[in-house]
Amino acid sequence: MDTERRSVLRWFAGAACLSLLGLLPALALADGVSWSQLSADEQRVLARLKDRWDTLPVERQERLRRGAVRWDGMSPDERALARERLEKWRDMSPAQRARARENLERYRSLSPEQKARVRKLLKRFRSLPPERRAALRARWQAMDPEQRAAALERALKRRAAREGRR
Template sequence: MSNTTRACVALLLLAAAPAFAQQAPAVAQQAPAVAQQVPAAGATPPAPVAWSSLAPEQQKVLSRFAAQWDSLPPARQQALAHGSDRWLGMSAEQRDKARERFSHWQSLPPEQRHALRSRWQRFQELPPNEQARVRENFHKFQQLPPAQRQMLREQWHKASPAERQQMIEHARERGEKGQMPRPPPQASRPSHRN
């Protein structure tokens, strides 16, 4: 995912999700790496997954973890087992895309990966209707012509925090009217009226 695409995702997340409104521009993508999971207060900790309980296909996919499997935290074992199920259910094309995303993920600096994990977790904590709105806005954004997407990205990067907040509020207003969120007009931009 390019920096501009990630910035675009940030704009859409900020426009759609109140939980992100006070944050700096964010990149919200599902991190391919498994984040450490902390059980909520009063929640039952995850149960360990025995290596022998994995299907042979899962063991093959997870073979690099075989020697250390018993020493992995249960949450990580469960996440890896779930991930191997998802992997086995993917088409060759989906696997290629996943490899590409994972390669990109590994190339990111640790602090950026940490920020992405945190933002993804906040997204996951949103109510389902907010998550759906974020996804819907992202889909709408992807349907825009490339030049318009680029213009929106540039406006977002050039905007001050106050201007970004104004963009978010304007996008929410447009979203309530069923229109694609876009930044408010700026005085410094030339008018296209005749």
Template sequence: MSMSAFPAVARRVPGLRALALCALLAIAAPALAADPAAPLPAWEQLSPAQREQLIAPLRERWNAEPAQRPRMLNHAQRWQRMTPDERQRAHRGMKRWEHMDPEQRAQMRALYGKMRSLPPEQRAALKAKWRAMTPEQRKAWQQENAPQR
């Protein structure tokens, strides 16, 4: 694999490279394949233009959002440490998030924000309580426990 195809920061940080490829391949894959049913080639078989197409969005985001660089780097490093099963669960969670409406996302932000500060047994109790709530009760709980931005 030609390392010149990666931005300098991605060459120095293997996790960032992996995260970029996983996230961007899902976005750019339809544009890369003439036949959507055909398997995509290995990185080494991609043309320089195809490689650039995959990397450009990450480069643009990295350069446009300097304040987010530590967060992006942390996510890439966490992704590298994940097992295949953990990565699969993360993908499923991202898909669920994409299909939530704005109100559901606000509720989940409040719920996850609260759960982060709880020990495991209290987390389990809150999950059970949440599942038993009506939509109106969830909305009220979310307003009372909205995370601080």
């Protein structure tokens, strides 16, 4: 074999090796992270998943790892609240979960001012006695979409009138 041909073959072999090396991180990510590659803290938080970790989809593994990091950074009170919310989520039907996801997307699309208003109203609602909250919730659920829109419009007009008096 002549020298020029060998040099071309070496160049192609080198290029092939380099391209494979470039793919290694992507291939590793495609296979996910093995249990042994998790940090000790991640393994502690995710211990109940150890036996099936390698069978989980890569996206789920990544979500769980991010959640484990968040969990480690939480105070005991924050963890208690997170557990409570997880229990509520588990108790929801698929339709309720879908509605919750839709509401979250709608909330994320609000302006910062609108988000602040929603948080304020929610805080006010939660401060009401349980009987009053239940009555308001029942009244709202009994309304059809047109009645709800009219109720919201009346509330906005009352708010504007109150703010105009200030």
